[in-house]
Amino acid sequence: MEAKEVFERFSERESFLVIGRSIRRFDALDKALGRAKFTADYVERDALVVKVVRSSLPHALIKSINIDEALKIPGVVAVLTARDIPGENQIGYALPDQPLLNDVKVHYVGDPIALVCAENEEAAFKGVEAVEVEYEELQAVYTIDEALSEDAPRIHGGEDNIAVTTRVRKGDIEEGFSKAEAIVEDIYETPYQEHMYIEPEAAYAIPEGHNKVTVIGTMQSPFLVREKIAGILGWSLNQVRVIQALTGGAFGGKDDMGPLVCAKAALAAVKLRRPAALIFDRDESAAYSVKRYPARIRYRSGADAEGRMTAAEVDITVDCGAYANRAPFWLWRMTAHAAGPYEVEAVHVDGKAVYTNKVFGGSFRGFGDVAMHFAVESQMDMLAEKLGLDPLEFRLKNVLRPGSRTTTNQLLDHSVGMEECLRGVAEASDWWNRRRRVKRTEGKLRGLGVACAHHGISTSRGAPDWSAASLILNEDGTFTYRTGICELGQGSQFGHAKIVAEILGAPLESIRVEGPDTDSTPNARPTHGSRGLMLGGSAAADAALRLRSRMVKVAAEMLGCDEGDVELRDGRAYDRRRPENSVSFRELAREMYIRGVSPAAYGFYAPPRRYFDPETGLGVAYPVYTFAATVAEVEVDPETGEVKVVEVWPSMDVGRAIDPLLIEGQIHGAIAQGLGFALTENLIVEEGRVLNPNFKDYVIPSSMDMPRVSNVIIVEKPYRHSAFGAKGVGEPAIISIVSAIANAVYHATGIRFRTLPITAERLYRALRGEKP
Amino acid sequence: MLRFKLNGEWIECEAEHNETLLDLLREKLGIKSVKRGCNVGECGACTVLLDGRPVNSCLLLAPLVEGRSVETLEGLRDKPIMRELIEAFVEDGAIQCGFCTPGMLISAYSLLSRNPKPSEEEVRRAIAGNLCRCTGYVNIVKAILDASERLRSED
């Protein structure tokens, strides 16, 4: 990047104009006034209602699909099946194992078979009921062990039910264990977690004239959605226009669901030449949309007498459910983080992801790192106890520091704030005193737990990643900024605007952000992997720097000074030596237009190339890592087994804080989701059927469940290759809270849970001597 | 013909006997601030005021509002209490995706209308039926307390 020096110059500014300050985000007001438009708010009354006919069996061959009765229902316009797909009936993400509409075989209860398109919802529901599917039932596979057994039916053909495998071989594992004074080994299991975004998945497709379709929907990767729709329709990319509407929470789930819902709506709209809307019902969303992948981890690790980690041997199995979807990425992420944020000489990891006949897993905040760290952080506590060390002290001896090497032997030469995060929460929570003090209060058991986290930003395995953005200086001195990074609640786009404002000295209100529209916004690639700000924002910075150099050049001529003396601030260009000599951006813009100096810039950013060897699992797995630590205090009611999280102390190394309030928001939200995952969120799946697809029985935290959250400790260890040094913050906080709670429960009760969630019922039984 | 007061004005419209107030508001009357998160009374995204009390409009059959008063954010946003709440929500980072926000604001409005000086516990209780998956409620609770503070210092 030619702009690298300028970057550095900006990063070293003594005080920033807008970076690092909490500023009210500009999209909040429309949301507060109820004017913000979500997908369902775009749907016109004459749009067709689309409902999905789903498999009622977990594993079966489809013998026939009879739509005749459905078509007789007044208001039903059409029933679309695989036969109506003009392009390729394939929507798989990592592997081509997933048809959009199944006509040969179904793989889980809820697998889509047909689309009923009707004038109204009632007719659509009746139509769904009336479609007759004749099946030949096959033996179904529900658990990892069943999937791996010799005689298990092969869900997707092939030799076995293994979708993908991974491995890491670092150091001499035998030697590592021989040096160990303490060794612990255990098996950890983490369940599904349902996203339960308050807005269910939705898509609205409008046919446009001759062979073009516009799709407005809930998503995180507009360009992926476009590609998948084009594939289904057999069209070229420029025949499909995808617009991401404001999205009511996503957390990864809508990354995976975006193509699935949008392609169905698009198919209906194109086939029937009418606007068509597919909006999931809550139970549909909760039962049939992707979930956090369940995983099982066998973990054996050891530390020497000084309390240094010597070896970790890890065996991971991810339960994919019916389709691979993101499993290869999920598994690689777990694999590459298997040693946790600690320096461990010898690490062996083996991973596999297996198919079962259940709802398929997919992206969810923290990706595989929540499960991985649950195992790691439990092990760390157990090792510390065995060695007679304080668990926080033990972690401090082992945390990754500048110069350390990760699980995959990646050298971390800078931007490593793990130790500062951990010391920060230790101090804030008064760890050593509080840990001794807490115990019994009025019959309740109290405990204090700590956990660390690290999370690689962007894509795994050194896969190339990049991002783009565009910026236009309008004739009146305002800016139009375009990004393909989605607004999902996290406020990335606002972060981009702040970066642009900082570089251009432009008032924030003079910058208007236009969100993803594949016909006009550059491809910023997905809004996932906590990359929206780091990658997208760096592309914004690149665009701003390019435009800046042209603005400075013209301004210098207008002001009759050296380019080096031009200062951009408050929407004006000043001659630094004679500040009374200045021009407004409006005047500057006009001059640029007249002179034919381009007022538009295309920003592009790619982190440095990385090398990773998938055979040994060694190399640079991610450009950079975000680090986090959390201390949690819990109170357990021995009468009911209920765990109440009393207070939480969070910290995070964010590289550079672009907006502390946005960071705080991400951390608060992640704490709530992590608390739910640790304690209450319990998706019940029996014989492939989700039995509690609703808020009543799948309990996410309410305002009554939230602990006191202490001030977020922000550690800033800037990353050299991103705008202002920022790293991603969306995911890491959910990783450490889960384990901190589990460790606190152990401290309070002496009971270690190796599976989640720690529901009141389970704890109640465990307190009475049953095996947890 | 159904007749009721919507945001202070009497209106007349058709409503099916099995139509919910949420459907009526969103689909027929174009009141889009009222959101559908679950349609079964479990998330609070569809909260409106019925005769001044917060209710889940997805659970209420439209014909039952005959002769009564229904208020949504569209009608409430200029009221002093709501203005203060909106300001505080924006200022304090109480809004992320914004999907729960209208319902949340209405529950908060109802609380502050009845109880200008709520405790933190009372605030939490008042919004217990409004689920938010993004914010962890921390800044929402803070915003409601801030708004109540500011309203009190104003008079």
Ligand code: FES
């Ligand atoms: S939509 Fe009415 S409570 Fe959820």
Ligand code: FES
């Ligand atoms: S802000 Fe997203 S659900 Fe509350």
